[in-house]
Each structure stands twice: as structure tokens, then as C-alpha cells.
Amino acid sequence: MANLGFIGLGVMGSEMVDRLLAKGHSVTGYNRTRSKAERLIAKGMKFAESPREVAEAADVVLSMVTNGSALKGIAEGPNGFLAGLRAGKILVDISTVGPDLSREIAEKVRALGADMLDAPVSGSVITLQQGNLSVMVGGRAETFEKVKPILLDIGPKVTHVGGNGLALSMKIASNLSLAVQMLAFSEGVLLAEKSGIKREVAVDVLTHSAIASPMIKYRGPFVLQQPEEAWFDVNMMQKDMLLALDLGRQLNVPLPTTAVTNEFLTAARALNWAKLDFAVIFDVLAKLSGIDTGVGR
Template identity: 50%
Template sequence: MFNQIEQVGFVGLGAMGSGIARRLMEAGHPVTGWNRTRSKAEDLLAAGMGWADTPREVAERCDVVFTMLTNTAAIEGAARGEDGLLAGLREGTVWADLSTISPEASVALSEEVAATGASYLDTPVSGSPATLAAGQMSVMVGGDRAAFDHVEQLLHAIGPKVTYIGPHGHAILTKVAINLALVVSVTAFAEAVTLVEKAGVSRAAVVDAALKSVIASPVIGYRAPLLVDDDTVYADVELQQKDLVLAQELGRRYGAMVPTCSAASEMLSAARSSDLSDRDFLVSVADVYRRAAGVEVR
């Protein structure tokens, strides 16, 4: 039996997490949040979000808990210890992890959560803060179908496209596959733009033409303009390469070839040394291509 959803918890209030928490609040759900750095939550607190001093307190007070953290280590850090989520979970609670972490670690967490009487769902999202703001975020779900049915309305408050994938870990696996394709396509775009820029074509003209062409996917749509006006960071090199490393690990584990993934990961490794490594990964990778080609960097 699941708890009636009266209070929603949120752990991890960075750029994406805070945006999702705000959407939940705007949909009328009372939210209690925790973040390692409280100052990042001030706008949400001013808008009426409750505050908990530890992840454990979030779990103790809430019927559904969302987490959105950067990687596996961050999720496990929030889960364990006397102040962790696992210590505060109770029977009937649902923990839905929106992060992109190791599929193996996600499945292991689901087993630990089940031992508390609570339920765990891997619910990674696909999109960016821009996608979220436009109401176009998609959510994938892995885990117990009854738990998914219980929280499906909440997930639709995050984004309109919610897909139940299958058992624990399957949503994370699907997200890794999607991000593999995303990074490869964005890296290839940086390569293509640099090629013709080297031949003398205006960068702005190439971007404009691409946005009117058949390659204008949603991710190219919101990222390509960064090559002309670098004003936003959707995901930096370190954050985006994490997903490629997960894909490479899966390739080794299952004996599947991921050559384009490996090539893209090498470009992201090179981009770590770029002077623009703190910018969006498209900008960082394009900087590496330009310097290698002798294109004037501006």
C-alpha cells in the first residue's frame, strides 16, 4: 500500500532540480527540499517551498521523494549514513531518482530501498533547463509498475512525455543510450561547422542554415546558437562525458561496439584542456576543433 501523496520531497536543487521543483509547486504540490548549498534554494523558499536540514528529514516528512544529483557518488552520498535518505524512508514511500547514474548502482539502490518497505523508481529525464521551461521535458521510468502508476501524475507535472520502460534499471539504460546519441550528434555538428568555417563560410550563416535544415533536432535547436552567442551552459564537458563513460562501461560489459561513443569521448577529453571548458560542451568541443584546424578563435 502506498502513502497518500500529501507532501513531495526534493533533494538536489541545482539548475535542473530547482526548475523541476518549481514546476511541481506550480502544479499545486507542497514541496519540501534539501540542497547541500542552501543559498541555491532561496528563490524556491521565497516561493513557498519547505526546507529540511538533511536528506533523511526529507524522506521522513514526504510521501514521494525526488532526487536530481550530478552522478552516482552524489546519489549514494545522499542515500547513506545516519542523515541519508535510506535512514528516513518508511513503508509506502516512493523514491524517484531523476538523475543519470550507473545502471548497476541504480538497481542495487532499488534493492536497498525495498528492504525499508519503500519503493524506488529510476526516472531519468531527457532535456535541458530550456526544454523544461518550454514544457517539453520527457521522463523515462523503470521499476515496479504499481509504484509508477502511483506517481504518474507527479511525473506529468514535470513534463508531458512520460514513458514506462520496464524493470529497475531499464530507464537508466535507455537514458544512457539517448545521451550517447545526443553527444555524438552535437560533437559531429561542431566538427561540421568548423570544416566549412575553415573554408571561409560564416559561422553564423552555417548555424542559421542548420537550424532550417533536416538536422534541426531539438538538441541542435537550442544548442547550435551557442556557437554564435555563447550565453548559456546546458551541460559542461565533465557532466556530459559522464554519460559517455557509462555507455563505454556498458559496451565492455555486454560486448557491444560503441565506436562513435569512444570517438566523441576522446573529443570531450581534449575539450577538458580548452580555455572554454567551463562553457557548454558544444562550445568547448568546437574550440578544440577550431584550434586544431587553425581557425581564428573569437
């Protein structure tokens, strides 16, 4: 069993630590808000007071934070993980950030004699709980082989896609489809509803039809009732859409459906729905269609 560290104990991070503890690994964790770690501490996770302490304690450090500025925040300074890494250690960053930033941090990690992989995941909380999460990995092949057994304890599908930053490019290419699919699904539901079909019936038919991707199957019902806690809120989804649009501009790839869907996320923020699950783009479209869904009240 491995001596692991985990920085960032949000909804997904906590579930990953749960799985790693269940597999018998030793885990030292850090989260800015300690209260979110209490459940894991009770299960045997050791708590560190800083990212640096995690890096000092573990042989392999995993990190998962919300965006690029958060990643820089846990990496840099006297209490950042860079200050705690030593030769031979491995950092596996699971955050979804820009590929260029990830490569920049990887260079700093290697200058210390350690190594870094970017390893974003595809799936949601329910995917992770069901054991169906997939992991994309960028970085040196030999480093990937060392940590592959650990990543397989998080999800059954682990794929090395190339050098540093390329897993993030793959994740961004994947994630843009989540919101685009959700908007197309919302169009179908509302077209059926305004034709006279009950929304519940339309959702049932569409989530059992040929258009029902795994994401639509578990998120489609959110157009009937938002979850108590957002699985992936509007701000997080828009962050990924903006990463995609930026990458598209860099690579001269037009992303028309991404651009249009991103405007619906902006509209959701304007309606004070930023903290709701991004499935709320249905409610934005419903509002434009003359339907008040009552969301946010």
C-alpha cells in the same frame, strides 16, 4: 495534491520544483548549498537540513544529483534518505547514474518496505521551461502508476520502459547521441566556415535543415556564443559518455562514435574548458582546424 520531497536543487532540479509548486504540490527540499534554495523557499518550498529530513517529511521523494558518488552520499549514513524512508514511501531518482548502482540502492529501499523508481529525463533547461521534457521510468509498474501524475507535472511524455535500472540504460543510450551530434554539427560548421562562409550563416542554415534535431536547434547557436552558465558542462557530459562506454563493454556493443567524441571532451578538459557547456567541443575542433574562437578568454 501530493506531499513531495526533492533532494538536489541544481539548475534542472530547481526548475522541476518550480513546476511542482506551480501545480499546487507541497514540496520539502534539500540542497547542500542552502543559498541555491532561497528563490524556491520564497515561493513556498519548505527547506530541510538533510536528505533524511526530506524523506521523513514526504510521501514521495524525488532526487536529482550529479553522479553515482553524489547519489550514495545522499542515500547513506545517519543523514541519508535511507535513514528517513518508511514503509509505503516512494523514492524517484532522476539522476543519471549507472544502472547497477541504481538497482543496488533500490534493493536497500525495498528492504525498508518502501519502493524506488529510476526516472531520468531527456531534455535541457529550455525543454523543461517549455514544458517539453520527457521522462523514462524503470521499476515496478504499480509504483509507476502511483507517481505518473506527479511526473506528468514535470514533463508531458512519461514512459515506463521496464524494471529497475532500465530507464537509466535508456537514458544513457539517448544521451550519447547529444555529444556525437554536436561533434558532427561542429564538423559541418567548420567545413563551411573554412570554405569562406560566415559562421553565423552556416549555423543558421544547418539549424534550419534536415539535420537539425531539437538539441541542435537550441545548442547549435552555442558555437557562436557560449551561454553565461553551462546548461550541461563538459564534466557532466563526459560522465554520461563514460557510462555509455562502460555499458557498451558490458553488453558487447561497439560504440565507435561515442569513443571518438569522448576524446574531444577529454581535450576540452585539458584546455581548462571543463565547466563550459559541452558545445565547446566545437572550439576544440576549431583549434585543431587553425581557428581561434576566443573561448575561455
